Amino acid sequence: MEMMVFSLKASRSRSPKAFSLLEALFTVTVIGILAAVAIETTHRLRQGASSTKLDSDVASINQSIKVYLANGGSLEETISPAAVLEKLKTRRESTEAAAFAGFKSDMIDHRVIAVHQTEAEAASVSPRAVWNASKKCFEVSRGGSAGVARFDLNDALGAADHGTEVRAAGAVALNRGDGWIWDYEDSAPQGPQVPAQIPLSMPLPTPPVAPAPPGRLAAPVFSVGGGSYRYDTYPEVIELTNPNGTGQLMVARNWSEAGIDWEPYTDPVAVEPGGHLLAYVAPTSGEHTESFTSSGTYELEIIDLQPAEIRTSASVLDLGSNSPVTVELINPNPEGYRSLLEYSISGGDFQPYNSALTINPSDYGAGFELAARVVASIRGFNASPAVGQWLPVKLRPPLIDKKQTDATFLITLFDTNPPDTATLRYSIKDLRTGSQTGWENYQAAFQINGSEYGKGFEVYAFAAAARPRYLDSDPSSAQGRSFFGTKVADRAILVLDVSGSMAWNGRLDSVKAEAKKLLSAMPADGKIAIITFSSGVKTDFRYQTTTSSKITQAQLIVDSLKASGSTNYSGALTTALNMVKANPDVEQVVFLSDGAPTAGDTSTSGILRLVDSIVARNVALTPIGYQMTTAAENDLIQKMKERGAPKLPAK
Numbered sequence: 001m002e003m004m005v006f007s008l009k010a011s012r013s014r015s016p017k018a019f020s021l022l023e024a025l026f027t028v029t030v031i032g033i034l035a036a037v038a039i040e041t042t043h044r045l046r047q048g049a050s051s052t053k054l055d056s057d058v059a060s061i062n063q064s065i066k067v068y069l070a071n072g073g074s075l076e077e078t079i080s081p082a083a084v085l086e087k088l089k090t091r092r093e094s095t096e097a098a099a100f101a102g103f104k105s106d107m108i109d110h111r112v113i114a115v116h117q118t119e120a121e122a123a124s125v126s127p128r129a130v131w132n133a134s135k136k137c138f139e140v141s142r143g144g145s146a147g148v149a150r151f152d153l154n155d156a157l158g159a160a161d162h163g164t165e166v167r168a169a170g171a172v173a174l175n176r177g178d179g180w181i182w183d184y185e186d187s188a189p190q191g192p193q194v195p196a197q198i199p200l201s202m203p204l205p206t207p208p209v210a211p212a213p214p215g216r217l218a219a220p221v222f223s224v225g226g227g228s229y230r231y232d233t234y235p236e237v238i239e240l241t242n243p244n245g246t247g248q249l250m251v252a253r254n255w256s257e258a259g260i261d262w263e264p265y266t267d268p269v270a271v272e273p274g275g276h277l278l279a280y281v282a283p284t285s286g287e288h289t290e291s292f293t294s295s296g297t298y299e300l301e302i303i304d305l306q307p308a309e310i311r312t313s314a315s316v317l318d319l320g321s322n323s324p325v326t327v328e329l330i331n332p333n334p335e336g337y338r339s340l341l342e343y344s345i346s347g348g349d350f351q352p353y354n355s356a357l358t359i360n361p362s363d364y365g366a367g368f369e370l371a372a373r374v375v376a377s378i379r380g381f382n383a384s385p386a387v388g389q390w391l392p393v394k395l396r397p398p399l400i401d402k403k404q405t406d407a408t409f410l411i412t413l414f415d416t417n418p419p420d421t422a423t424l425r426y427s428i429k430d431l432r433t434g435s436q437t438g439w440e441n442y443q444a445a446f447q448i449n450g451s452e453y454g455k456g457f458e459v460y461a462f463a464a465a466a467r468p469r470y471l472d473s474d475p476s477s478a479q480g481r482s483f484f485g486t487k488v489a490d491r492a493i494l495v496l497d498v499s500g501s502m503a504w505n506g507r508l509d510s511v512k513a514e515a516k517k518l519l520s521a522m523p524a525d526g527k528i529a530i531i532t533f534s535s536g537v538k539t540d541f542r543y544q545t546t547t548s549s550k551i552t553q554a555q556l557i558v559d560s561l562k563a564s565g566s567t568n569y570s571g572a573l574t575t576a577l578n579m580v581k582a583n584p585d586v587e588q589v590v591f592l593s594d595g596a597p598t599a600g601d602t603s604t605s606g607i608l609r610l611v612d613s614i615v616a617r618n619v620a621l622t623p624i625g626y627q628m629t630t631a632a633e634n635d636l637i638q639k640m641k642e643r644g645a646p647k648l649p650a651k
Contacts, residue, residue, distance in 0.1 A: 053150065054127050054128075054129060054140055054149075054150060054151075055127075055140055057129075057150070057151040058129050058138045058139070058140050061085075061088075061108065061112075061138060061151065062137045062138055064088055064107040064108045065084070065088065065107075065136060065137060065138075067103060067107050068087065068088055068107045069136065070102075070297075071092075071100075071102040071103045071104070071167065072092070072100070072102070072167030072168035072169065073087065073107075073165075073167050073168075074167070074168065075087060075133075075136050078131075078133070079131065079133055080131065081114040081116075081129065081131050081138070081147075081148050082113075082114055084131060084138075085108065085112055085113070085114060086162060087165075088106065088107040088108040089106045089107075089108060089110050089160075089162035090106060090162050090163055090164060090165045091104060091105050091106055091162075091163070091164045091165075092104040092105070092164065092165070092166075092167050093164045093165060093166050093167070094164065096166065096167070096169065099169075100167075100169070106162065109153070109158075110157050110158055110159070110160050110162065111153040111154050111155055111157050111158045112151055112152075112153060113151070113152055113153075113154045113157065114129075114148045114151055115148065115149050115150050115151070115152055116146065116147070116148055116149060117146050117147060117148070117149040118149075119146075121146075121149055122145075122146035122147075125142050125143050126142070126149070127140050127141070127142055128140070128141060128142075128146065128147030128148060128149060129147050129148040129151075130144070130145065130147040130148075131147075135302075169257055211244070211245035211246050212244040212245055212246055212247070212288060214287040214288065215287075215288065215289065216288070216289050216290075216291060216292070217244045217246075217247050217281040217283060217288050217289065217290060217291040218243045218244055218281070218291055219243075219279075219280065219281065219291045219292040219293070219294045220240050220241060220242055220243070220249055220279045220280065220281055220291065220294050221240070221241040221243055221294070222238055222239075222240060222277070222279070222294060222296055223235070223238055223239035223240070223241070223268075224238055224296075225296050226276075226277070226295065226296025226297045226298055227296075227297075227298070227299070228299040228300070228301045229298070229299070229300060229301060230301045230303070230380065231300070231301075231303065231337075231378060231379065231380025231381065232336065234273070234298070234300050234380065235271070235298070236270065237268035237269060237270050237271075238268060238269050238270075238271055238277060238296070238298075239268045239269075240265050240268075240269070240279050242281055244281055244288075244291075246283075246284055246285060246288065247281040247282060247283055247284055247288065247290075247291070248264060248265075248281065248282045248283075248284055249264065249265035249279060249281055249282075250262045250263065250264060250265065250279065250280055250281070250282050251263060251264075251265040251269055251277065251278070251279045252277075252278040252279070253269065253271065253275060253276065253277055253278075255278070260278065265279065271298045272298075273298065273299060273300035273379070274297075274298070274299060274300070275297075275298055276295065276296070276297050276298075277295065277296050277297075277298070278293055278294070278295050279293070279294050279295075280292065280293045280294065300379065300380050301380070302380060302381065302382055303337070303380060303381050303382070304381075304382045304384070305333050305337065305339050305374045305375075305376065305381050305382060305383060305384040306332045306333050306374065306384055307332075307372075307373070307374065307384040307385055307386075307387045308329050308330065308331060308332075308341055308372040308373060308374050308384065308387055309329070309330035309332060309387075310327065310328075310329060310330075310370060310372055310387060310388075310389040311327070311328045311329075311330060312325055312326065312327050312328075312389065312391065313325055313326040313327075314391075315391065315392075316391060316392050316393070316394045316471060317359065317361035317364055317367070317368055317391050317392070317393050317394065318361055318394040319361050319362065319365065319393060319394060319395055319396040319417065319473075320394065320395070320396045320397050320473055320474055321361075322360065322361050322362050323361070324358050324359060324360050324361075325358075325359045325361070325368075325391065326356050326357070326358055326359075327356065327357040327358075327359055327370060327389070328356040328357075329341045329343060329353050329372050331374055333374060337376075337381060338376075338377045338378050339374045339375065339376055339377065339381065340352065340353075340374070340375050340376075340377050341353035341372065341373075341374060341375075342372065342373055342374075342375055343357075343370060343371065343372045343373075344370070344371040344372075344386075345368070345369070345370055346368070346369050347369070347371075350371075350373065353372070357370075359391070361393070361394075364391075364393070365393065365417075365418040365421075366393070366418065367390065367391065367392060367393050367469050367470075368390070368391040369388065369389070369390050369391075370388065370389045370390075371386045371387070371388045372386065372387055372388075372389075373385065373386040373387070390469070392469045392470060392471050393421075393469065393470050393471065394470075394471040394472075394473060394474075395417045395421065395422050395463040395465060395470060395471065395472065395473040396416050396417050396463060396473055397461070397462060397463060397473045397474050397475060397476035398413045398414060398415055398416075398424050398426075398442075398461040398462065398463055398473075398476055399413070399414040399416065399476070400412075400413060400414075400459055400461055400476055400477070400478040401413075401414065402459070402478045402480070404450075404517045404520075404521075408447055408448070408449060408450065409447065409448045409449075409450055409480050410445055410446075410447055411426075411445060411446055411447070411448060411459055411478070412445040413426060413442045413445075413461050415463060417463055417473075420466065420467065421463075421465070421466055421467050421470050422463035422464060422465060422466055422470070422473070423441055423442075423463070423464045423466050424441070424442035424461060424462075424463055424464070425439045425440060425441055425442060425461065425462060425463075425464050426439070426440060426442050426459060426460065426461040427439050427440070427459075427460045427461075428448065428457055428458070428459055428460075429457060429458045429459075429460065430453055430457055431453065431456045431457060431458060431479075431481075432453065432456075432523065436460075442461070448480060450480050450481070450520070450521050453480060456479060456480045456481030456521055456523070457479070457480040457481075458477050458478070458479050458480065459477060459478050459479075459480070460475045460476070460477045461475065461476055461477070462474065462475040462476070480521060481518065481521035481522070482518070483514055483515070483518045483590055483592075483624070484514055484592075484624055484626070486590065486622055486624060488518060488588065488590060489587035489588040489620070490522075490523055490525075490526040490527070490587065491526060491527040491528070491585050491586055491587045491588070492527075492528055492529075492586070492587060492588040492589070492590055493528070493529045493530075493531060493543065493576055493579055493580070493586060493588070493589045493590070494515065494518075494528065494529065494530045494531065494590050494592075495531045495532075495533065495572050495573070495575075495576050495589060495590065495591045495592065496511060496515070496530065496531070496532050496533075496561070496592050497532075497533060497534070497567060497572075497592055497593035497594055497595075497626075498532045498533065498534050498561050498562065498563050498564070498565075499533075499534040499535075499563065499564070499565050499566055499567040499593075499594075499595070499598075500534070500563055500564050500565055500566075501563075501567075501594055501595050502563040502594055503563035503564075505627065507563075507594055507626065507627055508561060508562075508563045511592065511626065512558050512559060512561060515530075515558045516555045516558055516559075519546070519551050519554050519555050519558070520551060520555070522546040522551060523546065524545075524546065524547060524548070525545065525546075526545070526546045527543055527544060527545055527546060527583075527585070527586075528541070528543070528544075528546050528554065529541055529542055529543035529544070529579060530554060530557065530558070531572060531575055531576060531579070532561060533567070533568050533569075533571055533572035533575075534563075534564060534565030534566060534567065534568065535565035535566040535568055535599050536565070536568065536571065537568060537571040537572050537574075537575045539575065539579075540557050540561075541553070541554045541557050543579055543582075543583050543586070565599075566598040566599035567593060567595055567596070567597050567598045567599060568597065568598075568599040568600040569593070569597035569600065569601075569602070569607050570597065570600035570601035570602075570606060570607060570610060571599070571600045572591070573591070573607065573610035573611065573614070574610060576589050576591070576614065577610060577613050577614050577617075580614055580617050580619050581617070584617075586617075586619050587619065587620065588619060588620045588621075588622060589614055589619060589620070589621045589622070589644075590622050590624065591621060591622065591623045591624065591640070592623075592624040592626055593623075593624075593625065593626065593637075594625075594626045594627050594628060595628065595633055596630070596632060596633045596636060597636075604636060604639065607636070607640070608639060608640065608643055611640050611643045611644055612643060614644070615643060615644055620644055621640065621643070621644030622641070622644060623637045623640040623641050623644065624637075625637035625638075
């Protein structure tokens with residue numbers, strides 16, 4: 001904050017070449033600047049001192065720049081640090097210097113030079129001074145574009161003459177001729193003013209200001225002095241107070257070479273950032289002369305807003321799961337700044353951010369790119385730089401289609417990812433030996449001879465990313481031995497529903513076809529049994545080794561199955577439990593039905609007790625609800641699955 005008061009008159013004997021009080025103050029300021037530079041130079045070799053010295057030098061040079069600009073200098077066309085220093089080393093042109101009431105000489109030691117960064121320093125995070133042409137000052141940054149590494153003193157330049165320049169005229173000028181030291185004309189004296197008569201009986205709310213004694217009037221007082229203010233302290237208006245009991249307040253916000261636009265003060269004055277204000281008290285009687293001029297310059301201290309923070313619930317967009325990703329923006333700036341968040345998706349227009357964004361992977365098959373920034377809603381702030389977040393795309397696993405004819409399987413892979421983003425790859429695992437082939441690129445459907453795999457096989461496939469910003473999918477798999485997609489162990493018992501409802505919609509025919517495929521894929525040293533149930537229960541194929549002849553026999557039995565009667569869950573599970581007790585090597589019971597139990601013990605608790613008894617023998621029970629149509633039917637199958645699933649062997 002600064003308040004400058006100028007005298008309008010001085011002695012005629014004042015030498016035009018002598019230093020004014022203002023010049024002397026500026027000289028002391030410059031000497032202080034040079035002292036700061038010299039002191040910091042002596043500490044350059046201490047660890048960490050380079051950053052401190054640069055900060056100090058920049059602060060000192062910026063102070064010289066303020067002095068230069070306040071005394072009519074201009075840096076509008078100046079873009080390089082060297083050019084700025086060159087400007088500060090010039091003097092005001094001599095003919096105009098004679099009438100200028102201010103600092104006329106150079107603003108900085110002629111020895112000061114700017115040493116620019118090397119390429120290595122510019123690429124590092126070492127501090128550098130950068131000229132900000134819009135703010136007319138040097139700024140210290142720790143990265144970004146190259147700048148000045150340090151300011152040094154070159155003694156060889158101490159005697160150099162950097163010449164003169166034409167600078168802007170001041171608000172008031174020195175008189176080049178005789179008379180007043182200021183370029184000023186006296187107005188005609190006025191007669192004495194008769195004071196108003198106030199009745200003594202009239203109460204006054206406040207005591208009147210005593211009239212000023214004859215002579216110069218006191219300068220006006222500003223409610224807020226000139227200076228630099230933050231957004232929350234910048235004055236909306238400036239009120240002027242006349243400390244005299246007489247006189248007319250005069251105020252000016254605009255002036256030029258043609259003169260100052262004075263006008264009577266009536267109301268508080270609004271001053272925009274960067275504006276100036278002059279005021280004086282004009283006499284209204286001949287016994288007074290006008291006051292000194294009060295002045296103030298008002299600047300708005302600009303605050304740079306901090307960048308937004310982007311938080312995501314996941315680091316990728318998974319097309320396979322298509323799970324939504326939540327994107328949240330955080331404004332790290334104080335609430336008092338009243339700043340706002342904005343975002344842009346994939347290079348689109350910025351729009352206001354109000355709440356978290358929900359991103360569905362299927363909507364962004366080419367990836368999701370977000371930019372966010374913080375913008376100002378009130379003056380005094382610079383918008384933050386935009387920050388970005390990219391979420392890569394995790395591809396969908398391939399779909400595997402498996403068609404079986406006897407022991408031959410036709411494998412077809414399907415890619416459901418965006419075009420040209422993936423290459424499908426596959427591998428085949430032998431379930432007997434555990435060995436697995438190398439990964440191969442998928443070209444077309446291929447065949448697998450199931451008879452070559454004694455315990456069956458498993459096909460694995462994944463989508464390999466073929467373009468940047470895409471990620472490989474999770475693998476998908478399909479077994480070469482299963483029953484309606486259910487993995488079947490080497491030693492298993494099939495429990496099949498042949499009740500009357502199985503005749504509907506060709507259900508039993510589909511079950512028979514699937515069972516025959518399973519039988520043909522069983523290993524030669526495996527074992528299997530077939531139990532069928534309706535109103536009663538029958539063991540159609542006893543638990544025995546799956547040799548080639550036995551498999552043929554079992555397939556003929558399956559072909560002969562007929563549908564009739566009710567649905568006896570408890571009887572079928574009891575028969576299976578007895579078979580498990582008699583054959584300790586059984587690994588799995590596969591139970592299939594198309595409806596709820598209607599015969600035997602139909603209670604859920606009774607059926608689940610039988611499931612628990614089978615599982616207690618370390619045998620997995622795998623229920624399959626085939627074309628069930630009611631929630632109650634599916635609910636029972638689900639409960640059976642929950643009881644039996646934990647013991648399912650990993651084969």
